[in-house]
Each structure stands twice: as C-alpha cells, then as structure tokens.
Amino acid sequence: MVTAAPPSFLPRAGLDRLIALLRDDGRRVIGPTVVDGAVAYEEIASTADLPLGWSDEQSPGRYRLVESPGPGRERAFGYTVGPASWKRYTFPPRVDIGRGRDADGTVTYEPVAPEPDALAFLGVRGCELAALRIQDRVLRDGPVADPDYVARRRAALVIAVECTVAASTCFCTSMGTGPEIARESADLVLTELDDGYLLRSGTDDGRRLEARLDPRPATDDEVAHARASVADVRRRIGDPVAVQGLPGRLQARLDHPRWAEIAERCLGCANCTLVCPTCFCTSVTQRSDLDSRDSVAVRGWDSCFSGDFAKVAGGSFRWRRQDRYRQWLTHKFSTWVDQFGAFGCVGCGRCVTWCPVGIDVREELAVIAPPAARRPLPMAAAAAPGDFTPARVERTWPETPDTTTLLLTDVDPAIAHGAPGQFVMVTRPGLPAVPISVSRYHPEGDAIELSIRAAGPATATLSSLAPGTPLGVRGPLGRGWPLEAAEGRDVIVVSGGIGLSPLRPAIDALLEDRPRYGTVRLYHGARTPNDRPHKDDLATWAARPDVEAGETVDRAGTGWTGPVGVVTHLFDAGRWDARDAVAFVCGPERMMQATVSTLEDRGLRPERIHVSMERHMECGIGLCGHCQLGRFFVCRDGPVFSRAELGDAFILEGV
Amino acid sequence: MPGLPLRPRVGVVKLTSCDGCQLTILDLEEELLSIVEAFDIVDFPEATSSRSSGPYDILFVEGSVSAPDQVERLAELRARSTLLVAIGACATAGGIQALRNWGEVGDWAATVYPDPSLLQVLDRVTPISDHVKVDVEVRGCPISPDQLRELLAALLAGRRPQLPDEAVCLECKRRGLTCVVVAAGATCLGPVTRSGCGAICPSFGRGCYGCFGPREQPNVASLVSRFELDGLAPDEARRRFAGINAWAEPYRDAIPRGGGARPELAAAGVPGETEAADARR
Structure with a gap:
C-alpha cells in the first residue's frame, strides 16, 4: 500500500x-x-x-x-x-x-x-x-x-x-x-x-x-x-433525488398513472438513452454483399425507445411509449441494481438537458416513487419546544374585521431572515404557543409581520396586544414556497382570504427579483370587500406594469366595482399558456382544491403546483404528532407541499 | 417474404414522380455490375430500352397515384408481381404533390394550365398502398442508396431488410451530432421522423424536415408544443409538417386547414377525413 x-x-x-x-x-x-x-x-x-x-x-x-x-x-x-x-x-x-x-x-x-x-x-x-x-x-x-x-x-x-x-x-x-x-x-x-x-x-x-x-x-x-x-x-x-429505497419504491409503482401522463410528453425519440453515458443496449445487424457470400456483423447503439427493439413476429412487447419510458426509468433506477449491483444512473443530467421536451427524471421519480418522508430542516433559533427567543410588539393594525397584523421588532436575526412561507410559534407567558405564518420579513431591521386571525381566545389576546408588549417567538419553522423552482418560469399566485398572508413574503421576493421569473400573475379572492387583507399591497401590485393581477369577492358590497365570484373564474378563461408555469396556492382547503383542479385542467403539472396546508401544529419540529397528514408532518415537511407529493392526502377527507 | 428464383426478374416503373428515386438505383455505381448479374432487369425505362409486361419477381414502383389511368395500371402491375416495393415519398405517402389535397384540384389546374379541361387527374393524390398491397416500403425523398443496397442484399440473402423504424435522433446521436432543438432552438422533425437519411440536415445545423415520413408511435402533439414554447405560433408549428410527407398520418392530422398554403388558396379548406380531424381539435 x-x-x-x-x-x-x-x-x-x-x-x-x-x-x-x-x-x-x-x-x-x-x-x-x-x-x-x-x-x-x-x-x-x-x-x-x-x-x-x-x-x-x-x-x-x-x-x-x-x-x-x-x-x-x-x-x-x-x-x-x-x-x-x-x-x-x-x-x-x-x-x-x-x-x-x-x-x-x-x-x-x-x-x-x-x-x-x-x-x-x-x-x-x-x-x-x-x-x-x-x-x-x-x-x-x-x-x-x-x-x-x-x-x-x-x-x-x-x-x-x-x-x-x-x-x-x-x-x-x-x-x-x-x-x-x-x-x-x-x-x-x-x-x-x-x-x-x-x-x-x-x-x-x-x-x-x-x-x-x-x-x-x-x-x-x-x-x-x-x-x-x-x-x-x-x-x-443539493440532493434532488432521494435514492434510499428507490429501487423498491419504483417496482411498487409499475401501475402508476403518471407513466401514461409522461407518455403524452415523451417523444420516444431515444435521445435520453443515446446521451446517457451508461446505456449499453445495442442491436447487431448483418451487412452483406450483393453476392451474399461475405457478411459482417455490425453492432450499433440501439435504444429501448425504438419500435423494433422489443419486437417479435407478432409485434412489440412494449408497443406504447409509456411502456418504453417505464422500461427505461425502472432499468436505470431499479432493475439495474438487481442485475449489476449499482444504479444505472450517475446523475450527469444529460437525459434532462437533451430531452427535446425537457422531461426531468428527478421530477418524475419524485412523483412516481416519492420518498417516505422529507428530511427535517436544521433549526434556526430556539429549536426545543420549550425554548423561545424574545421579541417586542412595535405596532399593530387591523387587516379585516377579524384579522390584525403585528409588527414585531427585536426578533432573533435568524427569524427575520426566514424564508417565504415559513412560520413561527408565538406565545406569551400564560398563553399556548400558536403557529403563525410570517406575512412579511424585514431582515434589515430584525423585524417581521404576523397577521393573526382572532379565531379563538389565545389568538384574540395576541391580536389585541399593545405596542411595546414583549412576547416569545420560535422559528423560522417548516418549509416555505420553493422560489427556486419558479426561476425562469411563469408564476401564478392564487390566494383566498387571509391565505394571502403566508404568500405575501413570496410575492415580495418575486417582485424584488422580478427579472428572474417569467410572467407573474396574482389572483386573490375574498368573501366580501371588507375581508381583503393587505389592501395597500393589493393596490400596489395591481398597479405594477410587470404584474398581472386580478381580484374577486364572493359578495360585493357598495363601492365594489370589481369581479364577483370564485377566484378560479379570474383565470380559468384566461388564454395564457400554463404548461411551463409554477403555481403557489394558499387559502381555505376547498378553495385550494378547486384552484388546483382548475390549474391541472390548464396543463400545470402537479409537481409544479404548491399549496400551504393547515393542520394542528404544536411542537413545530415533527415530534408531537398532532399535524400528521398521511406520511408527512405538516410542521416539519410542510406547510408548503407540491400537489404531486401530497397525492390523495390532498383530496381525501379525514386524513 | 416469398422465396425468389435464383436470378429474379426485376421491373422498375413510375407513376407521378420526379424519377429521383429510380436514379438512386443508378447511383449505386460500384454495385451496378453485381446488380445486373444478380437480378434480371427486364423493365427500367430510365436505364434500358428493353420492355416487359411482366411477370415480375420484384417490381419497384415509384410515384404517387394522381390520375385515373394509374389506378388501373397499378392493379395490373400488382397482379403480375410477386413482390411489390414502393420506393420514395411519392409512392409511400403521396409526395410533395399531395399538398394539393388541401385545395380544390380545379383551382390549381386553372392556375397552371391554359386549358385545364385536357387534364385527367384524380381529386386526391394518394400513396400506392391506398390502392394495392405493398410488400416493402423504402422511404425518403429521395430514397437512400444505403437502404436500397441493404434491401437488394437482404432479398438475395433471404432475410428481412434492415430498414429500422426508429427516430432520426438515433442516427443523429450515433454520428455524434449535437441536438439542434436543445442547443439551438431549431424546429426539427427528427424525433417523429423515421431514420434512413443519415441525419443530413442536423449535420448542417438545421432541423429535419421529415423527408422520410413518420416513424412508428410518433408524438407529433408533444413536438408541436415544444415548437410553440420556442416561439412558433400554433399554426406555424403545425405547418412544419406540410412538406414531402404531408399526407402521411399523423403529419396529415397536424397540418392546419389550408395545408400550409398561402391563405387565399387555402380558402377551400381541408378535404375529406382531415376535416373530421380538424373538428376533433
């Protein structure tokens, strides 16, 4: 040695x-x-x-x-x-x-x-x-x-x-x-x-x-x-593909509906297999002279996507594109391991780049064979459930008849530098800790805004705190809106009522870095004109030339001249192309279901539609068990999820 | 494929076409002596003055069916042939002249001929497989000399000719060419087009225009979506299929009303089954 x-x-x-x-x-x-x-x-x-x-x-x-x-x-x-x-x-x-x-x-x-x-x-x-x-x-x-x-x-x-x-x-x-x-x-x-x-x-x-x-x-x-x-x-x-247990998960999903959906996009052109540095499938053909006495056997690259590849006298065993795509993907990430003791994929990304229609194996694997649970985020401040950092109420103002925004200052810098869509636990001595999404970050001033709906006694007490009152905060917690997934794409943001608050930091981030994104469309629906939170922001965004904004209310009062009806009406007649877009949706569960279904009908892929889920959250770090949603802890793995990873948990009652 | 005699009797005939595919046979210069040794060429007007009315062991047919007398003639030729081989895009798909299927034949004729009443043409240009059984199709405009050589060698050896039903992409990548769709945003029909040309167009940095016609399981709709994402208007993206193999399904279904012709000539609309296809969209 x-x-x-x-x-x-x-x-x-x-x-x-x-x-x-x-x-x-x-x-x-x-x-x-x-x-x-x-x-x-x-x-x-x-x-x-x-x-x-x-x-x-x-x-x-x-x-x-x-x-x-x-x-x-x-x-x-x-x-x-x-x-x-x-x-x-x-x-x-x-x-x-x-x-x-x-x-x-x-x-x-x-x-x-x-x-x-x-x-x-x-x-x-x-x-x-x-x-x-x-x-x-x-x-x-x-x-x-x-x-x-x-x-x-x-x-x-x-x-x-x-x-x-x-x-x-x-x-x-x-x-x-x-x-x-x-x-x-x-x-x-x-x-x-x-x-x-x-x-x-x-x-x-x-x-x-x-x-x-x-x-x-x-x-x-x-x-x-x-x-x-x-x-x-x-x-x-980062770590975009969860490989642990992947071969087994994939074999268990040979009947996933996604295979057929991929086949609608897949050209079956074989580019993925030909740029792949490990694909080894070949065909041997005979080249013979016209006198037929000499012949040469020539081995050439072939592909499991070719029509002749799995053909016998009666036809091809894998005659549909979905069969061929499934064959390829399961070989790379599952059966190759059985045959050769290693994955057939090295993560070079060539099949992603060189697919003429941009089919991304990372995305498809996450939909077809998602990992059992996502890894927890490292905690930023006051990780333990009993530990809070101090902050102070600087100022409060009403958003709607039942919702108040608190501007907190002197918050831990880790909290003030949180990500859009994350939440904090807020408390006062004597009060239970309440999970509240951050509705705006002021990182330069160590301040955040929390918009709190007075849904019960504790939230009512928090809503009515006087300026100067100290309180305790833990966070930032959970996973927020995946802005990186929206880079270079059109973004559709749909909110219902106070559901605008968790989205507001995402909108701030989109507009602050406007050139990184395609068209930005903001749609908001409220029950009545009075129930619209963040009214100044809604007006500011609507006035921007680089934003397409729409608002609607269920019931118009006097003085409302805008559209009336559910929020999906604002965009389901729009003629824009949604196929390459990313959507962020937050609001009441029924509203999110209707919105997601409309977006899917418009061609948005489920892994590019993100929703923020509500559950009973107490510890905020996946240890107390209250907020389970199927295989997820909402506090730790969410609250923001893609429609694809939620699966049936998004639509089934009682989960 | 039926067994052939030792020195098969071969005919080469044409219907409506430019003769380019027949000339590809003559382009096999180095093999010509072997060919005439191995095959008894009894009828080939481009090459020899000898004529025969059959029977043929192998009959190569070039060209589309465009006139009424060709329908009868084709049926007779079929009856006198053991193996009928359609060569080229005209014979296998109708060819470039099938673009007139998207208009009214009378309108075209009046534009071109001083006295159109002398013309005897069918309303619709069709491939020969619409009329008679075809044993082998050799695609392309023109056909590839390599594929023709392979067909002749395979016929003599008694094996299936290797005319692979695969995308142009396979030939393109075997050659080590860079994908012009991904690296340059080119409009390339390669992913839905059958190989055989050797990926000539991508080797010059331009997109394939489909002269070998559709491959099996072509996903035309998805490719059109990609062209649209690259900025082509929907009709413009679909019009890319209105070329040499326009009448071949599913290129035919993709083509917008008017067949890609100038709008004033397209007023007549899409005939026949494509009208139904258009309605489906």
Whole structure:
C-alpha cells in the first residue's frame, strides 16, 4: 500500500506540457472542445483546442454555451458535461464484431479483433468516471466480457477533472458519483484553480506522468481553495433525488398513472438513452454483399425507445411509449441494481438537458416513487419546544374585521431572515404557543409581520396586544414556497382570504427579483370587500406594469366595482399558456382544491403546483404528532407541499 | 417474404414522380455490375430500352397515384408481381404533390394550365398502398442508396431488410451530432421522423424536415408544443409538417386547414377525413 502523496500544483501553462507528454507517448488525446455550439470530446492537440473561457447554461430541454463571466475567464474546465460522453470511445456507436464467409461449400465465422488506438481521456468528471465504472461492471466484469470494450478501455489513460461549476440539471450528489473525485478512481485527477491545477495521481501510470510534469507541492491555501470550490458545487446541487429505497419504491409503482401522463410528453425519440453515458443496449445487424457470400456483423447503439427493439413476429412487447419510458426509468433506477449491483444512473443530467421536451427524471421519480418522508430542516433559533427567543410588539393594525397584523421588532436575526412561507410559534407567558405564518420579513431591521386571525381566545389576546408588549417567538419553522423552482418560469399566485398572508413574503421576493421569473400573475379572492387583507399591497401590485393581477369577492358590497365570484373564474378563461408555469396556492382547503383542479385542467403539472396546508401544529419540529397528514408532518415537511407529493392526502377527507 | 428464383426478374416503373428515386438505383455505381448479374432487369425505362409486361419477381414502383389511368395500371402491375416495393415519398405517402389535397384540384389546374379541361387527374393524390398491397416500403425523398443496397442484399440473402423504424435522433446521436432543438432552438422533425437519411440536415445545423415520413408511435402533439414554447405560433408549428410527407398520418392530422398554403388558396379548406380531424381539435 503506497501512502498517497500530497497534492501538487501545476501552473496553467503546464497543461500544454501534459498534453504534449501524452502525445509524445503515442497517445491520441481526447478532450473537450467546442463543436456546433456544445462541448464535445474530440482529439485535441493543445490547450488551444479546449473550451477556454466557455461555460454552459443547462436546463430541461435547453443547452447554451456562454462566455464565462468574471475572473478565471481563461478556465479550461469551467462548464459541466455536454451531450457527448466517453462511451463514444470505449463503446463506439458502430463497431464490426464478426465476419461470416461462405466459400467453396464451407461456412466460416471469425470475430473481429479490436485494434484500439492508445488514447488519453482528458477532463473526465466524477459522474463520468462512475459511468465508466458502471460500463466496466456490465461489459467487462460480468461472466462474459465484451472483447471490444475490454481492449478499448484498457487502451485509455484517464485524467479526471473535479467540477468547480454545476449545471441546474446535475444530480451527481444524489447518485454518490461526484463532484469530489477520489484519486484512486483515475490515473490523474486535476482540480482547476484560477492560475493552475491541483494534481493528484491515483495509479502508477499517473504517478509517472505527474513526476515528468515536475510540479511543485501545493500550498495549504491552494488545497483549501480547491476543496472549497468543489464543496460549493455540492452545496449548489443539493440532493434532488432521494435514492434510499428507490429501487423498491419504483417496482411498487409499475401501475402508476403518471407513466401514461409522461407518455403524452415523451417523444420516444431515444435521445435520453443515446446521451446517457451508461446505456449499453445495442442491436447487431448483418451487412452483406450483393453476392451474399461475405457478411459482417455490425453492432450499433440501439435504444429501448425504438419500435423494433422489443419486437417479435407478432409485434412489440412494449408497443406504447409509456411502456418504453417505464422500461427505461425502472432499468436505470431499479432493475439495474438487481442485475449489476449499482444504479444505472450517475446523475450527469444529460437525459434532462437533451430531452427535446425537457422531461426531468428527478421530477418524475419524485412523483412516481416519492420518498417516505422529507428530511427535517436544521433549526434556526430556539429549536426545543420549550425554548423561545424574545421579541417586542412595535405596532399593530387591523387587516379585516377579524384579522390584525403585528409588527414585531427585536426578533432573533435568524427569524427575520426566514424564508417565504415559513412560520413561527408565538406565545406569551400564560398563553399556548400558536403557529403563525410570517406575512412579511424585514431582515434589515430584525423585524417581521404576523397577521393573526382572532379565531379563538389565545389568538384574540395576541391580536389585541399593545405596542411595546414583549412576547416569545420560535422559528423560522417548516418549509416555505420553493422560489427556486419558479426561476425562469411563469408564476401564478392564487390566494383566498387571509391565505394571502403566508404568500405575501413570496410575492415580495418575486417582485424584488422580478427579472428572474417569467410572467407573474396574482389572483386573490375574498368573501366580501371588507375581508381583503393587505389592501395597500393589493393596490400596489395591481398597479405594477410587470404584474398581472386580478381580484374577486364572493359578495360585493357598495363601492365594489370589481369581479364577483370564485377566484378560479379570474383565470380559468384566461388564454395564457400554463404548461411551463409554477403555481403557489394558499387559502381555505376547498378553495385550494378547486384552484388546483382548475390549474391541472390548464396543463400545470402537479409537481409544479404548491399549496400551504393547515393542520394542528404544536411542537413545530415533527415530534408531537398532532399535524400528521398521511406520511408527512405538516410542521416539519410542510406547510408548503407540491400537489404531486401530497397525492390523495390532498383530496381525501379525514386524513 | 416469398422465396425468389435464383436470378429474379426485376421491373422498375413510375407513376407521378420526379424519377429521383429510380436514379438512386443508378447511383449505386460500384454495385451496378453485381446488380445486373444478380437480378434480371427486364423493365427500367430510365436505364434500358428493353420492355416487359411482366411477370415480375420484384417490381419497384415509384410515384404517387394522381390520375385515373394509374389506378388501373397499378392493379395490373400488382397482379403480375410477386413482390411489390414502393420506393420514395411519392409512392409511400403521396409526395410533395399531395399538398394539393388541401385545395380544390380545379383551382390549381386553372392556375397552371391554359386549358385545364385536357387534364385527367384524380381529386386526391394518394400513396400506392391506398390502392394495392405493398410488400416493402423504402422511404425518403429521395430514397437512400444505403437502404436500397441493404434491401437488394437482404432479398438475395433471404432475410428481412434492415430498414429500422426508429427516430432520426438515433442516427443523429450515433454520428455524434449535437441536438439542434436543445442547443439551438431549431424546429426539427427528427424525433417523429423515421431514420434512413443519415441525419443530413442536423449535420448542417438545421432541423429535419421529415423527408422520410413518420416513424412508428410518433408524438407529433408533444413536438408541436415544444415548437410553440420556442416561439412558433400554433399554426406555424403545425405547418412544419406540410412538406414531402404531408399526407402521411399523423403529419396529415397536424397540418392546419389550408395545408400550409398561402391563405387565399387555402380558402377551400381541408378535404375529406382531415376535416373530421380538424373538428376533433
């Protein structure tokens, strides 16, 4: 066992020497280069061929190269993965595997011996190394190895690069494949810094190569900097796919209605399988001469999405698109584990980006096989149920006949920096703690607003507190509105009555960062004009040119000239395209059900419709059991949920 | 596929078409000697002056059925052929001339001919499979020499020809091309179009326009939605299907009233079953 040497540092100019050394060794160097508006893996001669200064923007169904901003513009690896994968070199799209001959009454067959070039792969990412390992399991390490794959794989030296940027489609963190790269998993591992590369070698070949480059030892600062930038990638990606128990959950949902719904969007075009770095399905075809005495067996990439793939004389066993999509997804995330002991997915996100209609496996998995429960949020202030931080009532004002807003100051900064849709527990000595959504944050002044409906004695007492009164607050608690899911999309915000209060911080955030979102539509319904909370805000929003706002009341009084009727009437006749939109809905349960159903009819996907659920909440951290809703604790896992994750719990009575 | 004799008698005939697909046969220059050795070409006006009225072991038919006499002639040819192979978009889908199905034939004729009364044409241009049984279809405008070579080799070897029913995307990705829909927002019919061309258009950075016609299980509606998200007006997105294979289902159903023609010529509307399809929408 060789003790791992500490990382060394190669100045930026050293990369050209690395490429030159590899070429001197007789290897063709395959590396990233820009072809047709995307990063491809082709033969390169020097760093001039690398995508210097380029970065990429990726989202479901969309890919664009952009010039990377700010310092480090000359970076060689400032993008994530493109449509190409190394599979093209280890498992080519077409390869001759055997020849048949019929000469002088004798039939002979001979396999085609692979004669691969010596290659060096430069710039293999963590997810891509994992993909190579998966194809090793399938094509090399099984009971029968594929000779062509084995030869090509052996002929390639692998130089990996840790990612210091993430695309919105990345989920290596969930699949356990990146962004960090263990030195043992490649011959040489690079981490790009502003002025050079951190080097770690993982094999004898790599160590020899590193020595020939004669790098200096890396400083502690350089090592720390490299670690921090990779850690930042991990943080930005988060953990979008809950893989624990996923194979079993998926097998239990083979009859989920979602498969048919996906098939309405799925083109069945096979792009996902062809850009996938692990997909290995092929078909062998015979190429014969017109005299038919010689033939060559050609193995080519095929796909479980092709019409002929599962065909027998009577037809295809998987004749519908939904059958084929289910086959693919369950293979990647379930049956592959049975067959090869690992997932068939590495979380590179290519199938998400390169699906022409933007079908996102992360979204589909969350709908078809959701995890049993969501992980709790770390608590911010006064986590324990008996622990409150002090605050003071600065001022109060009536919103409606039964609702009062309290401006609290001197609140714990963690609470004043809470997220839209989160709530706090509020109390006074002698009063029970009451859960109240924050209706506005004033982070710069350590203040929040709480809009409290006097529904019982305690809330009535809180509503009537005089300015200057001290009280106790815990929070912020729960999960709020997923604003990040709304970025780049149209947003529809629908509120009923006092349900506007938990949405108000979300609206504040949308309007504060207006360019990040598409069209913003705000709809509010109240019983009577008198029952409208936050009247000044409603007027301000309605007057903004970059907001489409609508209001209605169930019963108009004198002086109301606006629409009368339920809130869904405001938008169910609208002609806008809702298919790509995200919706936030809060109000009485019946109102939310009617709204969600109307939005679904308009083409909104259930995972993009978010509702805030009301339940009896006491501890606020999922320990007391009061607020259970199906498999969720509303206080901890909510109160904001997507329609998709709630499932039947959203519509069934008595849950 | 029925068993063929050692040196099959082959005919190549045409109905309404440009002859481009027949010329693809002649484009197989390196194999021509092998072809005439392996096949007895008894009728092929583009290539030889010898004529035969059959019978044919294999008959290649190019072109659409556009005139009344072609209906009769096709039935006779079918009766004299063991294997009938439709070659090209005209024969398999009606071809570009089927765009006139979205108008009134009289209107078109009056625009083009000084004395339209001399014309004897059918109201509707149709593929030959609307009239007779077709054993093999070779798609494309024009057909691919590789697929033709494969068909001939397969006929001789006694196997099913490998004319895969898959999306153009597979050929595109095997070639290592970047998806023009995702990377450039191009309007590409590749995901709903059958392969065979070798993904020529995407290799030049432009979208496929569907010259090999629909593949099996094409999801035209979803692709139209994608074009709309990229900014095409709904009719504009649907009009992309009004090309060489316009009359092939489900391209045909996707095409708006007027068939993508100029509005003043489209006044006559969509004929026949497409009217019903339009009503369904």
